[in-house]
Amino acid sequence: MQGTGREVQRRALAVLGTVLVADQATKLVVEARLPLGISIPIIPGVLAFTHVHNRGVAFSLLGGIPLLVPAAIALTLLFLLFYNTARWSRRPVMQAALAMLGGGAIGNLVDRVRVGAVVDFIDVHVWPVFNLADIAVTAGAGLLILLLIRGDR
Template sequence: MTRGMAWARAGLVLGIVLALDQISKHAIASSVSPGDSRPVLPGIELVHVTNHGVAFGVLAGHTAVSVVVGAALAGLVAYFAWQANRPLLWLPTGLLVGGAVGNVIDRVRDGAVTDFIKVPLWPAFNLADAAITVGVLALLYVLEEGARGARRPARE
C-alpha cells in the first residue's frame, strides 16, 4: 500500500470517528439532561456528564492546557505514523487522532467534554475516548507485529 493510500484510509477513519463522536455528543446533549441517566442494556446506561479534565478528570479546570496537550498528542501520533513504514498503521492513527480531535473540539467549544456511556466500575466516557482506547490497542498490535516480523529470519 502506498503512503498516500494509507493516509487516505487514516483520514477516512478519522472523519468517521469525528463525525460519530460529535453527532453522538449533540444527541445526548439534546435528549438527556445533565446528571440524568437512561438504561440502554443491562449494565449500560446513557448519562450526561460534563468532564472538565482529561482522562478521569486529570487537568480539570485547565482547559487551555488540555487543548494544547490533546492537540500536541494528536500531532505527534500523526508525525510518527508518517515516519513509520508499517502497513496497518493507518487504522490506529485514524482512531487516535480522530478521538483526540473530537475531544479537543469539545474543550475549545464548550470548555469541557461530554461523556455519556456508563458501564459498571468505570467512569463515564464517550465515543472519542473509546476510539482512543481501541487505537492504543491497535497501535500496540501493529507495533508488536512489526517487531515480530523483524525478528523472523528471511525466507530463502
C-alpha cells in the same frame, strides 16, 4: 488497508473522519435530548446513558488542571503527526491505529472548544462515564502499542 500510499492515506482519513463524525453526532444527540446530569438506564445495572461534562482527560483523569489538558492533547497530536511518519506510511494498520487515535482526540478537543469540557454519556457503572472518542482513542492506542511491541514483523 492494503494499497498504494495514497490509497492507504485516503482510507486512514476516512477512518479518522468516521470516528470524528460519529463521535460529534452522538454527542449532539445527547446534548439535545438528555439534560446534563440525567441518566437513562439502557440495560438496568449494566449500561446507561448519563450526560456529564468531563474537564479532565480520558475517564475524568486530571480534571483539576484545565489548561494542561488541551495543551497536552495538541502536543500529542503534533507528535503523532510528525514522529516517524515515513515508517508509519508503509504500515496501513499503523495508519488505521493513528486515525482512530487522532479522530478520537480531535473529537474531544472539539468539545473542549465548543462546550468547555468533553461531553461523556456511556455509563457502564464500574468505570467513569465515557464517549465514542474515548473508545477510539483507547482502541487506537492499544493497537499502536501492540504494533510497536511487535516491531516490523
